[in-house]
Amino acid sequence: MTVTSPVAPAPISLRRNFWRGVGRVLRRKPSRMVGVAIVVLFVFMGIFGPLLYPNPLPRDDNALYASPSWAHPFGTDFEGTDVLALVVTGTRYVLLAGLATAVITVALGTLIGLLAGFHRGRWDTVLMRLTDLQLTIPGLPLLLVLSTVWKFTSPIEMGVVLGLLGWGGIARAVRSQSLSLRERGFIEAAKGLGLPTRHIVVRELLPSMAPYIAMNMLIAVTGAIYAQVGLFFLGVLPFDANNWGVMLNLSVFGGGALSSTAALPYLLAPLLAILLLTLGIVLVVDAMDEIFNPRLREE
Structure with a gap:
């Protein structure tokens, strides 16, 4: 009587191999680990940052535009509020608006690009004309008009508007990928x-484009x-937030x-935060490119 060793189910085995590959790619270049750490840091700040400080933030009338010190690493503002606390508590709005924008941009662009590229014909013509119309809408003048009637107090509101104004480029790119695939x-x-169109698009076409879509979402x-x-x-x-x-x-x-130099x-401080967050995202995108590109992994 022979005893066979238990074999892990195929999906679990593939998942383990994938995450091992991710670890190898990240360890290959220390800068990628730094990028992941930066992104995780800002996500932590966005989630827990406002909980670390009282609301409203304390002010010190005797320390207006105070120079950087141990108590205030980036000094204080015109009201004597710690600048570092302002950066940390302001991260949530920035990240939520950026995430909402990315989700709407990628979701709309991917949906329209997939339908146009897969169906072609009349669908392609109508959807691409709609995309061209969206690309011709001047974003800044439209936002100037909207700001007179809409206060954008919520980051989700900001993300919705920016997302509706930014999906055209993604739709064009996804359509090109769909035509090839x-x-x-x-x-x-x-x-x-004889599989239905929905199955082909969702189960066959979309997974093949998932890496490309994920990287575009971060961008x-x-x-x-x-x-x-x-x-x-x-x-x-x-300035309601x-x-x-x-x-x-x-x-x-x-x-x-x-x-x-008093207010420098x-x-x-916010410029450094923007630079670091952008750097972290760029380094993560670089790692994702190698993770999903077999040729780069072989090199």
Whole structure:
């Protein structure tokens, strides 16, 4: 009587191999581990940051624009509030708006691009004309008009608007990928078996594009961060919420950070946060490119 050793189910085995591969890719370049650590740090700040400080933040009238010190690593602002606390508590708004923008941008762009590329014909024509129309809409003037009637107090509201204005490029790119993949053998085989279109798109076509979509989602987060911070910096949106763009605006136009060194730490702190978060996302995208690209893994 022979005893066979237990064999792990195929999905579990594939999952373990995938995460082992992810670990190898991250360890291959220490910079990628740094990128993951930076992104995790900002996610932690966004989730738990506001819980670490009282609301409202304490002010010190005797320490207006105080220089950096152990008590205030980035100094204080014009109200004597710790700048580091402002950066940490403002992270949640920035990340939520960026994530909402990325989800809507990628979801709409992927859906429209997949339908247009897979069906072609009349569907392709209608959806691509709709995409062209979206790409021609000037985002900044439209936001200027909307800001007169919509206060954008919620980061989700900000994300919805930015997402609806930014899906065109993703739709174009996904359509190109769909046109290429629909001619592959496994798609032709699925059509030959008589599988429904929904099954082919969701189970066959979409998984093949998942890595590309995931990387575009991370890139969309950075674009959304730049957009919202820029709008607050320009004063287009009301300052009803604390975030990095509001800090930049108040430091430059209120504190004269470009002409005086007193408010310079107040300006540099949010800029450093934006730089670090962008760097972290770029390093993670670099790792994802190798994880999902067999040729890069072989090299």
